[in-house]
Amino acid sequence: MVNIKINNTDVTVEEGTTILDAAKTKNIKIPTLCYYPDLDIKSDCRICTVEIAGEKGLVTACSTPVREGMEIKTNSPRVLNARKTITELMLANHDANCTACEKNMNCELQTLANTLGIDENRFESVLEMQELDTANTSITRNPNRCIKCGRCVDVCKNVQGINVLESMNRSHEMVISPKYGKYLSDEDCTFCGQCSSVCPVASITEKDETDIVWNALDDDKKHVIVQVAPAVRVSLGEEMGQKPGSIVTEKMVAALKQLGFDRVFDTDFTADLTIIEEGNELIERIKTGGKLPMMTSCCPGWISLVEQKYPDLIDNISSCKSPQQMFGALAKTYYAKKQNIDPKDLFVVSIMPCTAKKYEAAREEMSVDGKNQDVDAVLTTRELGKMVRQMGINFDQLDKVEFDDPFGITSGAGAIFGATGGVMEAALRTVSEVVNEKPLEKLDFETVRGLEGIKEAEVDLGGQKVKVAVAHSLSKAKTLADQVKDGTSPYAFIEVMTCPGGCIGGGGQPYNTTNAVREERIRATYQVDSDMKIRKSHENPVINKLYDDYLKKPLSDLSHDLLHTHYRKRNA
Amino acid sequence: MEQKIVSKRFDAINPLSIDDYLESGGYKSLKEALKRDRINIIEEIEAARLRGRGGAAFPAHVKMMGIAKEEETTRYIICNADEGEPGNFKDRQLMEKDPHQFIEGMVITAFAIRATKGYIYIRGEYDKAYSILEWTLEEARKKGYLGKNILDSGFDFDIELRSGAGSYVCGEEFALIESIEGKPGRTRVKPPFPTQKGLFDKPTLINNVETFANIPHILEMGGDEFAKIGTESSTGTKLVSLSGNVNNPGVYEVPFGVPIKEVVEKLGGGSKDGRKIKMVQLGGACGPIIPEYMLDLTIDFDRFEDFDSKTGAGAIIVMDERFDVFDVLLRVAEFFEHESCGKCTPCREGNLQLVKLVEKFINRKATQKDLINIESLARVMHQTSLCGLGQTAPTAILSTLKYFRDDYLDLIEHPEL
Amino acid sequence: MLEEILKKYPQHEDSLIEILLEYQNKKTKRFITEEEIAQISNYLGVTESKVCSVVSFYTFFSTEPRGKHIIQICKDVPCYVNGRGNVLKTLEQLLNIRIGETTKDEKFTLEYTSCLGNCDGAPAMRIDGKTFTNLNPNKVKAIISEYRGVN
The missing domain is CATH 3.10.20.600 (Ubiquitin-like (UB roll))
Incomplete structure (x- = not known):
């Protein structure tokens, strides 16, 4: 243990602890910008600068380990002046038109400037305006707001292993951008949006679709329905000021009703449907010697990776559409017919924890009539939060409201789709019962849960031992994909989710997502599951009725038309 | 007044001839060193109180001892020949006029710290020195001073020559390491230090050409004798x-x-x-x-x-007297504005602002406020920049603020002059 | 030509700068294209954006075509106080281009460089791999006409 003094307070911490972490133990807040929990220590921005007695220079708290006897001042005039100067330097090269910014009042740079009391910038503006990248349907990049903290490069390169974003040029000409300043859509970007999630300013944001949705809601001719992904109910609370891991399902439904949606449905329903289709596809592949391992298809970021970097693996991907797109297809056919609505007048909105879902909804395959998209607009959790605030809804005071019929009756299996390992666990609950023809003794497959990078399990399917694996984050997904490519994969079934922690850690989730926050959302997700009466997809009565009334049986021709798709090799 | 030790062979031998080097006592120290205890060699350097000649003046034996204590057995040694500091050309002459001398120093050092491989990182602008070194390394290999089983001692060590590609900051230890690794020359966070986790994450010793050039002479004359040259704190x-x-x-x-x-x-x-x-x-x-x-x-x-x-x-x-302080400061400020790697805020943005502020003085537009701002900015850059480049970029400005303050005040008070 | 150069180097990231230097030096217009960057990135197994970050960081590399001869003139203090200004003016007049430009016949590109380490012979310039020192307008004229004559 090391004994130090921070602002004259005695602190004892383990050797190797940074000054920043040591200060946290005493609730002493040192401002940071490039620092982000769970990512590399970059020490680029120099904001967390502190003074150490006896040392001439200042040091950064994020990168400096404590030493016995260190006396640290986190707020001396010298430190405050340095922070102020550095912040002014950033602001002099930043499009600080704050009121016209998505992150106004929610911006780390703005907060910092405010805390430091910067009312006038001593330095002249050196900003040279550059073109925005609005060329894709998921993410907008505004280089004029970038403060070069490097967080996005870190997630893109080290967490996701994609490295579309890099630091180009040098000195004050340094920019963070794809190669040659190209658009993200020209690159192998999967639109996972992790960059937007860690950006401290609004240099990278989701493409805002709230206006489109407001317009649809205002249009009397439109029947506007909404589906909400499993991961949103355990994160939306954070947007509304609640603590991570709050479960806000019924209040969320109530809020969506207040916003004016005609029906509020649950993507958990089509998650259950996915399990039936995908589970049967797996059983068939195992029985008939089809392509194995089968790999999940719910995640559009993962699909992009395969189409761009692993085209040889396309046949390994389940042909099932994602729950979002199964919902869209059913809405525009089955539901429209049942409600006697012209599909043209039906407007389908999704609330997703994800930026890539915007891209997925816009894919040309995702249209049952070949003319209109099945899902008309996709909002992230953050965008929903924004609409709720715009509407002036007092979220905490809302009454609890249930999802609407028919797509509101769901199982715990559908609910856990939001967490890494959840699709695998949901599939195993159904597949093993169907194949083994007896109920499972224990529904919880603990080994596929949690934040470990790659998780494995072995299951007994009709006397045959089958190995399965789960990966989250694209760098881990690449490890499993490389094995499949090399022919060394020992698995029959692989679940991949692009974002760390799965959809609960998606690129469209509330800001400040860290592993600690992910843990809370995961805990909440399994809480939702264990609170459900039905916990297996094949026991969802509405799913069974849907087959009886409409689809006939899993993998039927109609199922194939509506619920399955195909992938193709793509060059970015 | 001159005392020629590392420059004693300048213009006296044919730098391309290894025989000339040998005849003038070259590689004698290496032969002796290979018979000595490794730690004993480091102690000799300690006795000499040799400090780094590249600018930072760090005691040479401390780095050597640091690496000698590391558990990792793959260890690298790098000669920093990225002499990019404007006004410096002594390393170029060491390489062009007596190239075996510092290579001998590298081999001795490598032996003492059990380094497995060496690199010379030479700036891309030194075309002639590069060619001479290519030739010199090959000659040294042929004669058994480099490569496998050096002089039958059982010690294997070879040196690879790497060229810079136009970047001053690559003279900074970690930027140089990044550059050898094939990356942009942007420094890393310390700790860990290069002696702990350097090139390819292995313990790495980096010294300047002149520092290595001194090593054979220290072994030849003995550390105590060497320490008698110069002053108490700066020997040699x-x-x-x-x-x-x-x-x-x-x-x-x-x-x-x-x-x-x-x-x-x-x-x-x-x-x-x-x-x-x-x-x-x-x-x-x-x-x-x-x-x-x-x-x-x-x-x-x-x-x-x-x-x-x-x-x-x-x-x-x-x-x-023909030159004005601010004209010189502008050249200096523009140099750093061009050479900053862009990684940390004070250096990336600060150097550009320093150029703007110096230009204000040159254009007779500066006010008292600008004087306060330039001084404050220079101090903050010095105190908070991530590496030596940003920390020393404002030195010229800070020193003129002290010694030529009247020049600043004149321009503010009498812009018409 | 690129393929042959690539083959000489191990398929490790640390060969990148070596490859770029050798290839660009041998290429007539002394620049590197997008296709070449893709080829190099593929050979070394590093992302294209990483190669781009290197190419855009070091001043030796260019993604724009340049002249057959690259004239680099030092812009630092020792050359400045020894009459660099006149040398640059002479060069700009002789070649009829400004610093940073390439002559119409694509023979010369005029660039600034940081210190060439020849301050004892200031002002200095470098043409391709050769350094010229103690320059004055007449000496510069002679050097340029020699380069013109050779071609």
């Missing part, structure tokens, strides 16, 4: 690169403790055309600018602690 000699408005610019080797004035006047032959010397920049672009009346200062590692600026690599740039 220093190669000084003298340039600017002097009659005889060039590289001169003098013992530490010699007054700058003597180097300028006696060795440099004084200022050209008898003009009055206005100022002298010491160390290079990263060094302080001092007025003529301060030239009695001696060449020493511990000067100018005010700006944390030491002798640096030993450049003396003389400027006569």
